Amino acid sequence: MDAEARRTRADRFTPEGLIVIHAAASSHPPPGDSALQERIIEAGYRDSRYLLELWHFRELFYFLAWRDILVRYKQTAVGIAWVLIKALITLLVLTVVFGRVAQLPSDGVPYPLLVFAALLPWQFFASALTDCSNSLVGNSDLVAKIYFPRLIIPGSAMIVSVVDFAISSGVLALLLMWYGFAPDWRILILPLFVVLAAAITFGAGLWFAALTAEYRDFRFIVGFIAQLGLYISPVGFSSSVVPEEWRLLYSLNPLVGVIDGFRWAILRGTPDLYWPGLAMSFVFALLLLASGLWYFRRTERRFADVI
Amino acid sequence: MADVILSAERLGKQYLLRHRVAGYDTLREKLAENLRRLTHARNSGPDPRAATLEEFWALRDVSLQVNQGETVGLIGRNGAGKSTLLRIISRITEPTEGRLRIRGRAASLLEVGTGFHPELTGRENIYLNGAILGMPKSEIRAKFDEIVDFSEVAQFLDTPVKRYSSGMYVRLAFSVAAHLEPDILIVDEVLAVGDAAFQKKCLERMAEVSRMGRTILFVSHNLGLVKSMCRRGVLIEGGRVVCDDVVDATVAQYLERFEATASANLLERAQRHGTGRVRLSRLDIRDSKLAITGRVAAGQAVQFVFHVTGRLPELTCAFTIYDSIGQAITCFDSALQDSPNPGAVTGTSSFVCELSELFLTPGRYRINAALSCGDELVDHVESAAMLDVDQGISGTQLLVATPGYGSVYMPHRWVGPC
Numbered sequence: 001m002d003a004e005a006r007r008t009r010a011d012r013f014t015p016e017g018l019i020v021i022h023a024a025a026s027s028h029p030p031p032g033d034s035a036l037q038e039r040i041i042e043a044g045y046r047d048s049r050y051l052l053e054l055w056h057f058r059e060l061f062y063f064l065a066w067r068d069i070l071v072r073y074k075q076t077a078v079g080i081a082w083v084l085i086k087a088l089i090t091l092l093v094l095t096v097v098f099g100r101v102a103q104l105p106s107d108g109v110p111y112p113l114l115v116f117a118a119l120l121p122w123q124f125f126a127s128a129l130t131d132c133s134n135s136l137v138g139n140s141d142l143v144a145k146i147y148f149p150r151l152i153i154p155g156s157a158m159i160v161s162v163v164d165f166a167i168s169s170g171v172l173a174l175l176l177m178w179y180g181f182a183p184d185w186r187i188l189i190l191p192l193f194v195v196l197a198a199a200i201t202f203g204a205g206l207w208f209a210a211l212t213a214e215y216r217d218f219r220f221i222v223g224f225i226a227q228l229g230l231y232i233s234p235v236g237f238s239s240s241v242v243p244e245e246w247r248l249l250y251s252l253n254p255l256v257g258v259i260d261g262f263r264w265a266i267l268r269g270t271p272d273l274y275w276p277g278l279a280m281s282f283v284f285a286l287l288l289l290a291s292g293l294w295y296f297r298r299t300e301r302r303f304a305d306v307i
Numbered sequence: 308m309a310d311v312i313l314s315a316e317r318l319g320k321q322y323l324l325r326h327r328v329a330g331y332d333t334l335r336e337k338l339a340e341n342l343r344r345l346t347h348a349r350n351s352g353p354d355p356r357a358a359t360l361e362e363f364w365a366l367r368d369v370s371l372q373v374n375q376g377e378t379v380g381l382i383g384r385n386g387a388g389k390s391t392l393l394r395i396i397s398r399i400t401e402p403t404e405g406r407l408r409i410r411g412r413a414a415s416l417l418e419v420g421t422g423f424h425p426e427l428t429g430r431e432n433i434y435l436n437g438a439i440l441g442m443p444k445s446e447i448r449a450k451f452d453e454i455v456d457f458s459e460v461a462q463f464l465d466t467p468v469k470r471y472s473s474g475m476y477v478r479l480a481f482s483v484a485a486h487l488e489p490d491i492l493i494v495d496e497v498l499a500v501g502d503a504a505f506q507k508k509c510l511e512r513m514a515e516v517s518r519m520g521r522t523i524l525f526v527s528h529n530l531g532l533v534k535s536m537c538r539r540g541v542l543i544e545g546g547r548v549v550c551d552d553v554v555d556a557t558v559a560q561y562l563e564r565f566e567a568t569a570s571a572n573l574l575e576r577a578q579r580h581g582t583g584r585v586r587l588s589r590l591d592i593r594d595s596k597l598a599i600t601g602r603v604a605a606g607q608a609v610q611f612v613f614h615v616t617g618r619l620p621e622l623t624c625a626f627t628i629y630d631s632i633g634q635a636i637t638c639f640d641s642a643l644q645d646s647p648n649p650g651a652v653t654g655t656s657s658f659v660c661e662l663s664e665l666f667l668t669p670g671r672y673r674i675n676a677a678l679s680c681g682d683e684l685v686d687h688v689e690s691a692a693m694l695d696v697d698q699g700i701s702g703t704q705l706l707v708a709t710p711g712y713g714s715v716y717m718p719h720r721w722v723g724p725c
Binding site: 037038039040041042043044045056057059060062063064067071074075141142144145146147148215217218301304305 | 322334335394395397398399400401402403404405406407408409410411415421422424426427431434435438439440441443444467
């Protein structure tokens with residue numbers, strides 16, 4: 001393929017403004033082409049083309065995600081079935097401990113369904129947060145030796161958990177069928193809560209990824225969150241067991257809103273939504289995401305020096 | 308077409324060196340430091356911790372202009388700042404001061420194989436590595452066969468690279484990188500990979516890239532290679548550009564500086580490696596009349612005398628002779644001698660190496676010397692001495708300079724045609 005043809009092909013994907021940089025970056029104009037765009041690099045420079053750069057490196061995003069998925073289950077006998085095994089065993093333990101032993105109320109829903117509807121967002125949060133936080137350190141050779149927008153690394157690290165989430169959703173569908181429990185119109189609102197969960201996770205993940213790059217302490221903090229969060233979030237029990245006067249305080253944990261939302265959407269509105277808590281979750285998610293992006297972008301240029 | 312593609316204006320990069328034992332930055336340390344700073348602000352004494360922070364300029368005041376299509380060789384000693392400059396150009400790290408204007412995209416072969424994943428197959432790694440280096444998928448696909456051909460590992464394409472030999476691994480990694488076509492290609496010491504045949508292929512590939520009109524920044528300690536690849540040479544020393552000229556002049560300047568630092572008293576040299584239990588204090592070169600000199604005629608007897616500050620059991624001495632472009636010519640190692648070293652037995656603290664005839668062609672040579680104790684490197688001094696070899700005679704053979712055709716003479720005679 002000659003350079004000219006390649007250029008046209010590259011341009012097809014790009015809006016008007018992108019053409020110049022794309023030609024310079026990837027489709028290799030012949031020497032002497034004056035289309036090469038100048039870039040000025042100095043201390044504290046702001047790259048106004050960051051978004052374009054992200055777009056240019058989108059394939060790297062796919063490839064890193066693809067690598068993580070591929071590598072995760074290489075040399076395992078049952079492969080991706082581990083997602084199912086892990087989910088089902090956790091489900092079993094939580095159901096027995098909270099439903100049978102502690103005899104907590106289930107709001108009239110089969111207890112395993114109550115638990116699994118919460119386990120879905122929780123496991124996504126826990127694994128995505130862990131992967132995201134460790135992603136920069138785990139790819140330190142790339143960070144130290146090659147340039148690309150660093151945002152790609154934590155971003156692609158989340159994708160593995162998205163895949164796991166999709167598989168677990170399939171398990172949930174099977175469970176619902178097993179119990180003959182048909183969700184109603186509320187299930188259509190579920191994507192909104194998925195987005196909420198993703199925003200909280202990515203926001204927190206960005207903070208922790210950037211912080212872990214410099215201070216390895218945060219690795220342990222993330223470990224604590226992923227471990228203890230299971231007990232302080234309403235995963236094994238319904239948040240309706242929390243006394244009314246403590247409800248608002250309890251909702252400071254942004255996952256409370258997410259989990260309640262998942263249950264509400266999947267289990268035909270049981271328990272009822274606690275609106276102040278949900279509103280807080282949304283506000284919190286927005287703040288977390290915005291501040292996470294801000295902090296990550298601010299520290300990004302130092303990663304190669306401190307990692 | 309003097310089209311400036313890269314222009315550095317007074318670039319500088321500062322690192323803060325924190326002197327302490329080891330380990331990561333931990334939050335506790337940072338907090339403790341802040342706390343100390345707070346308390347010290349009141350009692351105004353100098354912060355004892357502050358003294359342990361040292362500013363270090365890896366690069367300072369570097370101005371440089373590179374035109375499109377140029378192949379520029381960067382030379383300098385280890386730690387001179389070459390890699391820091393390249394890291395700024397490839398946007399991995401940002402400068403502390405100054406600015407860099409760059410047109411188009413720079414891609415670096417800083418280290419081949421970066422981002423290779425051992426669990427993935429060769430095929431998978433080609434795509435992954437291509438993406439990491441910034442090649443669009445369509446381009447990797449178009450060049451896939453070419454890359455595989457170049458790497459000579461076609462047979463093992465579907466084997467995880469963790470099962471590759473290190474040679475195969477490096478060949479595959481380099482092949483992907485070699486098919487990158489950025490506007491500015493940065494090559495940092497990566498050609499030292501693979502066997503001679505593969506290296507030749509890599510050099511040809513680089514020449515091809517250069518012919519296509521791309522700009523190449525080339526870093527190597529192999530001065531011969533730099534001379535053959537580049538027309539222009541830039542010498543960096545102590546973070547500054549000290550010479551920017553045609554490559555021959557720069558290389559000459561580099562070697563001269565090497566010599567300038569060569570003081571006769573080796574104990575004054577700061578640049579040395581090793582545990583330092585004992586040190587080389589002087590290297591004398593004696594001619595056939597045992598007079599100390601730096602100048603010997605080819606074909607004559609010569610003695611190398613290494614003075615050492617002390618004795619250690621099993622201390623051995625080795626030295627290597629380099630030619631004017633930095634190629635190692637030959638090396639001598641007392642550890643390889645069968646009979647015990649007389650110096651060690653008699654207890655004098657000097658090693659003496661005798662050559663009954665010096666079989667080097669006329670020219671300027673440089674000597675690196677090292678002391679070892681088994682596996683322990685005790686002391687290592689670069690450019691311990693310079694050796695000038697003049698024209699001379701060995702038997703009936705006249706020893707003259709043969710530039711470009713080697714610098715070692717082997718005793719021989721012609722018996723034919725009869």
